Amino acid sequence: MPKTCALCKKSRAILKRPKTGQQICKECFFYVFETEVHNTITESKLFQPGDRVAIGASGGKDSTVLAYVMKTLNERYNYGLNLFLLSIDEGITGYRDDSLETVKRNQEQYDMPLKILSYDELYGWTMDAIVAEVGRKNNCTFCGVFRRQALDRGAAMLNVDHIVTGHNADDIAETVLMNIMRGDIARLGRCTLICTQGEDTIRRSKPFKYTYEKEIVMYAYFKKLDYFSTECIYSPDAYRGHARTFLKGLEAARPSAIIDIIHSGEAFEVSEEVKATQKLQQTCKRCGYMSSNELCKACTLLEGLERGMASSGITERARKRLEAEGPAPDSLRTIPFFKPPSGNPTVTIEVPS
Amino acid sequence: MSNSENFLAIRVEFGGGLELLFSNQRSHKLKIPANISKNSVGKPADIDYLIHHLRDNLLKERKELFMEKDTVRPGILVLINDTDWELEGEGDYILQNNDEIVFISTLHGG
Numbered sequence: 356m357p358k359t360c361a362l363c364k365k366s367r368a369i370l371k372r373p374k375t376g377q378q379i380c381k382e383c384f385f386y387v388f389e390t391e392v393h394n395t396i397t398e399s400k401l402f403q404p405g406d407r408v409a410i411g412a413s414g415g416k417d418s419t420v421l422a423y424v425m426k427t428l429n430e431r432y433n434y435g436l437n438l439f440l441l442s443i444d445e446g447i448t449g450y451r452d453d454s455l456e457t458v459k460r461n462q463e464q465y466d467m468p469l470k471i472l473s474y475d476e477l478y479g480w481t482m483d484a485i486v487a488e489v490g491r492k493n494n495c496t497f498c499g500v501f502r503r504q505a506l507d508r509g510a511a512m513l514n515v516d517h518i519v520t521g522h523n524a525d526d527i528a529e530t531v532l533m534n535i536m537r538g539d540i541a542r543l544g545r546c547t548l549i550c551t552q553g554e555d556t557i558r559r560s561k562p563f564k565y566t567y568e569k570e571i572v573m574y575a576y577f578k579k580l581d582y583f584s585t586e587c588i589y590s591p592d593a594y595r596g597h598a599r600t601f602l603k604g605l606e607a608a609r610p611s612a613i614i615d616i617i618h619s620g621e622a623f624e625v626s627e628e629v630k631a632t633q634k635l636q637q638t639c640k641r642c643g644y645m646s647s648n649e650l651c652k653a654c655t656l657l658e659g660l661e662r663g664m665a666s667s668g669i670t671e672r673a674r675k676r677l678e679a680e681g682p683a684p685d686s687l688r689t690i691p692f693f694k695p696p697s698g699n700p701t702v703t704i705e706v707p708s
Numbered sequence: 709m710s711n712s713e714n715f716l717a718i719r720v721e722f723g724g725g726l727e728l729l730f731s732n733q734r735s736h737k738l739k740i741p742a743n744i745s746k747n748s749v750g751k752p753a754d755i756d757y758l759i760h761h762l763r764d765n766l767l768k769e770r771k772e773l774f775m776e777k778d779t780v781r782p783g784i785l786v787l788i789n790d791t792d793w794e795l796e797g798e799g800d801y802i803l804q805n806n807d808e809i810v811f812i813s814t815l816h817g818g
């Protein structure tokens with residue numbers, strides 16, 4: 356027996372919303388999905404007219420749907436944003452090279468300029484080369500530190516004010532759980548923020564903060580959006596895997612669990628004492644990127660790689676061993692000096708033809 | 709009864725990375741018996757049966773990524789003729805001839 360849409364009371368329902376349990380039709384689904392993101396954007400005052408905004412695009416479902424929805428809302432509500440796609444090429448054969456093909460198609464489909472920045476051009480190392488050096492254990496530490504800085508640098512090259520990422524409600528709930536399990540109170544306080552901005556870092560926000568993964572995938576399916584879905588060949592993250600499985604189990608039993616966890620994460624009060632122990636920001640003396648130490652994490656990791664002691668950026672003991680060998684040689688490969696965005700774009704970007 | 713009445717033609721699609729577990733093939737055409745016996749009681753074939761059938765006959769690797777307990781792993785979406793299976797009785801939905809069943813993983817890459 357076909358069920359009727361709870362919103363328009365006319366069409367046949369095709370989806371049960373995890374957030375509300377409502378049964379709704381395709382058109383109403385598109386409408387509420389987009390409108391909720393619009394409400395999140397306006398209530399949090401994420402953008403100003405004229406803002407230049409980069410969408411961190413991996414070719415995966417979240418960023419593909421985000422790019423589509425940002426374009427739709429920008430046109431529907433006249434946000435007045437200049438939108439760009441920004442992709443980081445980690446240099447992972449058989450994974451990122453394929454997903455970048457998806458981003459390039461998105462560039463044409465959505466008619467948005469695309470900038471691809473690679474680890475290789477920025478750091479002189481691809482993830483393939485890093486894994487060959489460090490093995491399959493700490494590769495994601497390198498990758499995470501390098502990606503974060505690469506995104507900021509790509510954003511600076513595009514001279515954008517703002518990076519938006521496709522993190523969804525399930526991702527944020529998972530991060531809340533993991534920070535609780537690790538006892539990382541400082542991160543717990545930050546991870547539920549919809550928008551983060553340090554002293555001179557580029558604003559980052561998550562317009563899908565309250566959007567369920569199920570609805571993102573359903574949206575992509577019904578809109579027939581073109582996305583890429585393969586696991587990274589170096590992905591070992593067992594910890595994340597467990598938290599994810601646990602969360603999906605919870606969600607299956609009680610769909611509101613996702614939002615409940617986000618709300619409880621938001622309700623944690625981070626005391627002034629914890630905030631005070633978070634280090635003051637300065638700039639890295641070698642590359643100019645923001646850092647809480649003399650050297651930023653990326654420079655520390657890169658020096659270890661270049662000097663053949665990759666673990667010096669990971670463990671205290673290895674770091675001491677590196678220091679005992681003396682200061683970094685002048686010939687050491689370094690990351691180009693970081694210039695925060697100002698004035699005109701410093702790179703030419705690929706404009707869709 | 710003729711043969712065609714005892715079997716149902718079912719189209720199965722995999723997406724979101726699940727296809728990688730099924731010989732990297734997105735679309736599969738199957739013939740499923742219309743009636744099955746469970747604990748020696750005959751009953752019409754339902755989605756639960758289809759899921760087990762897929763696991764036993766088409767799944768090439770890593771069964772735990774497709775099924776958990778007696779159903780699909782949480783995080784896998786199922787659509788029956790383009791409708792969320794949660795509106796159709798989930799595993800209890802009785803398969804009809806020419807049904808199209810889609811399985812999409814939400815668990816792969818953001």
Ligand code: SF4
Pocket residue numbers: 445482494495496498499587588589590591
């Ligand atoms: S799984 Fe690890 S190596 Fe692969 S893209 Fe993610 S962080 Fe990088």
Ligand SMILES: [Zn+2]
Pocket residue numbers: 360361362363364365366379380381382383384
């Ligand atoms: Zn409707």
Ligand SMILES: [Zn+2]
Pocket residue numbers: 639640641642643644650651652653654655690
């Ligand atoms: Zn640095």
